[in-house]
Structure formats: structure tokens, C-alpha cells
Amino acid sequence: xxxxxxxxxxxxxxxxxxxxxxxxxxxxxxxxxxxxxxxxxxxxxxxxxxxxxxxxxxxxxxxxxxxxxxxxxxxxxxxxxxxxxxxxxxxxxxxxxxxxxxxxxxxx
Amino acid sequence: xxxxxxxxxxxxxxxxxxxxxxxxxxxxxxxxxxxxxxxxxxxxxxxxxxxxxxxxxxxxxxxxxxxxxxxxxxxxxxxxxxxxxxxxxxxxxxxxxxxxxxxxxxxxxxxxxxxx
Numbered sequence: 001x002x003x004x005x006x007x008x009x010x011x012x013x014x015x016x017x018x019x020x021x022x023x024x025x026x027x028x029x030x031x032x033x034x035x036x037x038x039x040x041x042x043x044x045x046x047x048x049x050x051x052x053x054x055x056x057x058x059x060x061x062x063x064x065x066x067x068x069x070x071x072x073x074x075x076x077x078x079x080x081x082x083x084x085x086x087x088x089x090x091x092x093x094x095x096x097x098x099x100x101x102x103x104x105x106x107x108x
Numbered sequence: 109x110x111x112x113x114x115x116x117x118x119x120x121x122x123x124x125x126x127x128x129x130x131x132x133x134x135x136x137x138x139x140x141x142x143x144x145x146x147x148x149x150x151x152x153x154x155x156x157x158x159x160x161x162x163x164x165x166x167x168x169x170x171x172x173x174x175x176x177x178x179x180x181x182x183x184x185x186x187x188x189x190x191x192x193x194x195x196x197x198x199x200x201x202x203x204x205x206x207x208x209x210x211x212x213x214x215x216x217x218x219x220x221x222x223x224x
Contacts, residue, residue, distance in 0.1 A: 006150075034212075036213075043111075043215045043216070043217055043218075044151075044199065044201075044215040045214075045215065046212045046213070049212070086150065086151060088151075095153065095156060095164050095166075096141060096153055096156070096213065097153060098143070098150050098151035098152075098153070099150055100149060100150030101150045101151075
């Protein structure tokens with residue numbers, strides 16, 4: 001069975017500092033990995049997916065199959081990045097597994 | 109265009125009563141998902157529909173929970189004989205297709221269920 005682990009429930013950094021939100025997964029097949037974000041009083045929405053290899057709002061994430069990780073990184077955090085972040089894994093059977101989420105607080 | 113909508117937005121019910129939660133996905137999206145988000149917890153997968161069929165019901169917590177989808181559109185999640193531990197936010201999401209897993213899921217605003 002697949003599993004997604006986000007080891008940090010809470011993460012706090014100062015504005016301008018680098019930030020890394022950790023995500024580890026276990027899945028025997030070829031995973032599709034995503035980061036979703038939920039800002040205060042807003043819907044959960046896609047931030048980025050590994051297949052696109054894109055940078056969104058300054059965030060990047062690299063799939064490391066050797067370490068089974070998909071950590072989310074941003075070199076300079078902004079206050080507006082404060083939100084709940086979820087790492088998610090999709091299987092080719094359509095099932096989605098989400099981690100427990102990390103609440104990021106960026107302090108001024 | 110319109111996003112995923114859910115109704116009601118809030119539901120308070122007495123223990124033992126049945127409740128029905130509704131999800132209207134984005135038009136043309138064939139895949140539909142239900143999740144549960146309990147206080148302080150992550151997203152718990154409940155069920156996934158591809159069209160009108162549910163290839164994966166493994167996440168339904170008990171036989172009190174059931175879901176159906178008609179016409180490749182609206183879906184209802186029914187909880188019978190509600191218990192206090194059913195209190196949570198129930199989220200619905202849809203995507204263009206399931207199976208091919210790289211499609212983004214679009215989430216609804218959720219239904220907050222409180223069982224007293």
C-alpha cells in the first residue's frame with residue numbers, strides 16, 4: 001500500500017529565510033507526486049506536480065526516487081507563503097494518498 | 109467557469125441520524141473523489157469514482173458510509189446512524205480523468221459536519 005509522510009506538523013521561518021517542507025513516500029509502482037496548498041479560508045489547490053518540473057511562486061520540488069522523497073523548497077520565504085501544505089501521491093489506479101500536512105508560518 | 113461545489117456548507121446533526129452530502133464536480137470531469145479532514149489531521153481518502161463506477165471504495169471507514177454518482181456528474185455521500193467521530197470536514201474533488209494519474213484535482217469548499 002502507498003504511504004505519504006510529512007514529518008513536520010508545524011514549520012516556522014523568518015521572512016527571507018530558505019524553507020524546505022519534507023515529504024517521503026512509499027509506493028511499489030511509479031508515483032505521480034503533487035504539492036497542494038491551502039491558504040487561510042481558501043480551498044485546497046494544486047501548487048505543483050513533479051511531472052511538470054516547474055517553479056510556482058518560487059517553490060520547486062524534485063522527485064528523488066533513491067530517497068523516495070519529494071521535498072518542497074523555496075530559497076526566500078515570504079509572509080504570504082504562510083499556509084497548510086500537503087504532499088500527495090497518485091497511483092495509476094487513480095487512488096490519491098495525502099500526507100498529514102505541514103503548517104508553514106513565515107514570520108516578519 | 110464554475111468550480112466544484114458542495115452542499116450544505118455546514119451540517120449539524122444529532123447522533124444516530126442519517127446525513128447526505130452533495131458534490132457537484134466541474135462539468136466534463138470524469139473522476140470524482142471524496143476525502144475526510146478531521147481536526148488536526150490530514151486528508152483521509154474515502155472513495156474515488158471514474159464515471160459512475162467506484163473502482164476503489166477501500167477508504168470508506170465503515171458500512172455506515174456509502175456514496176453514489178449518477179450521470180457522471182453529481183455525487184452524494186451518505187452517512188447512516190451518524191456517530192460523534194464522524195464530525196469532520198468532508199471534501200470533494202474532481203479531475204479531468206482518473207486512472208491516468210497526472211491530472212490535477214480541483215477541490216470544493218467542503219461540508220463541515222458536526223454530530224452532537
